[in-house]
Amino acid sequence: MMDGDVSGQANAVPHAIQQPSANETLYIQNLNENIKLPVLKQSLEALFSTYGKVLSVIAHSNVRMRGQAFVSFKSSEIATKAMQEVNGFPLYGKAMRITYAKSKSDSVVKHLGGPDGEHALEKHKAQRLEKKPITRRRNILREREMQRKRKAAEIGVPVDSIESKSNSLARVQANQLPDEYLPPNKLLFLQHIPTTTTRESLQSLFGNYPNLVEVRTIPGRSDIAFVEYSDIPSGVQAREATNGYAMPNGERIKVSYARA
Known part of the structure; x- marks a missing residue:
């Protein structure tokens, strides 16, 4: 999921309710959004490579995935040790929150597939594409973004000028606070x-x-x-x-x- 599509983790059930099982891939939250993406990915790879070979570091700049990343290792044992020791580490001034990812990344699927890694990866991608429409329909953030686009189109203004309800509410509350x-x-x-x-x-x-x-x-x-x-x-x-x-x-x- 991670290398090609990370939408599923963004909608994860809170950890206290549903904690993903051990996985070769770690899901990292609360990353500093002000750090440029290439620098952030290099820093994550340098930090986590001390525990074992890092197969991939996936992070995106879109609004929904800012401050999040996925780091994949060769084994769940390496991932577990890294999570236990790095969780809470302040990278660029923000303490990282780390859990197991909900599913395997493309790089892990390919690695575990051995000689048939490419075939396993293609099958994995096909399965992901089948689930994608369902996942997207359940994506609340995506629906809110679509509402902003529809509203912008109706009144003929740029999408960026339409503030989301959550941002608007947060701004109002902040201005009302002593x-x-x-x-x-x-x-x-x-x-x-x-x-x-x-x-x-x-x-x-x-x-x-x-x-x-x-x-x-x-x-x-x-x-x-x-x-x-x-x-x-x-x-x-x-x-x-x-x-x-x-x-x-x-x-x-x-x-x-x-x-x-």
């Missing part, structure tokens, strides 16, 4: 900054905490600014240390996580 309850972010939002405060003084203050990227002031608005760190843990540390910090004139700045 600053104190926003989720952690590497980008901080500063408020109540004294008008006499310079960008350099903010740079000095927030530079006391690791991995500062930049301080961005807003032209015409001296009372607010943004401070960006290279990762979320650094942003959390800086926010906890500086929220309520008393400036030289006694005024306390408010530091919250930026809204998505």
Whole structure:
């Protein structure tokens, strides 16, 4: 399934309800979506090849499969050891979630088929094609995407301008949340900054905490600014240390996580 079509795993039943059995292929979630696909695949292969030969690393850039990948080995024993030791490893700042894939990848089918590997692979692909229409009809995400396309066609606008219901709801909820309850972010939002405060003084203050990227002031608005760190843990540390910090004139700045 993985080398040619990964749609089945995206609709997997939650792990607590249905855990796939041992497999030569691992299903990896929660990968950093900001990392370019070739770099991500190279990193995964380098990491997992320490446990045995990696037959294939499959990842796609489409919206439905972002942040996910499949890594295949020669045996389920190797896959199991890799899963046990790598699950939770923070690759590019995000802890990977790893389970067994629901079915064998093309590369595994070919490998296990030995001399008849090509024949086994062709049979495997044929079986997958037979199941594909059923799988797609059950794909909720695909149906939502089709609804967006139909709506865009009806009103004559680009598909990208039609926001999905889930994204729209998440945005509304985020905008309704008080600053104190926003989720952690590497980008901080500063408020109540004294008008006499310079960008350099903010740079000095927030530079006391690791991995500062930049301080961005807003032209015409001296009372607010943004401070960006290279990762979320650094942003959390800086926010906890500086929220309520008393400036030289006694005024306390408010530091919250930026809204998505």
